[in-house]
Amino acid sequence: QVQLVESGGGVVQPGRSLRLSCAASRFTFSSYGMHWVRQAPGKGLEWVAVIWYDGSKKYYADSVKGRFTISRDNSKNTLYLQMNSLRAEDTAVYYCARDMAEYSAYMDVWGKGTTVTVSS
């Protein structure tokens, strides 16, 4: 069945960088937009970013704009999230999710998440 697997999480010091990956399988990755969504400890879901199927459009939450970059490599069926200038408040489980319709928040398949901890 359709699968998304995140990786790249870990413990990182404030101000440092980290790159998350999301490997997609068993569907035509290049035909779908993709999202990153996170959940901080004890908090609710927070949307992070979306990228169009062809990478032509990208949108970000204000909380990460200018620090995070979403990208994709359709030849490798992989989604990325480059996170720079990390802060303690970026500590969260990060999920990637498949977008089913542009401008819709309709995410039908989710990965199991990767944990990012920002701490000195």
Added chain:
Amino acid sequence: QSVLTQPPSASGTPGQKVTISCSGSSSNIGSNIVNWYRLLPGTAPKLLIYSNNQRPSGVPDRFSGSRSGTSASLAISGLQSEDEADYYCAAWDDSLNVVVFGGGTKLTVL
């Protein structure tokens, strides 16, 4: 403070019907589809309702969604103990150009 407003908690007894509300504005719920997700501790979010009132295959018909104006709701009938979870509404916001989530509602089955 979430853009979409949900009650922080809801509860019901087995077999009852529970409704969770989600209030937004003309730039999100009022002009875009609403989707509902369930989150269990330690697991990936699961899509429950998409496009206001559509159920993905595999989601029981005990779950239903509706939208009216700038508000939406998720109804769960025939409540079961395994329905205990956190529920989130989400929509695209045309003014902010972002996805907005509700703050989540923790459902307790008494």
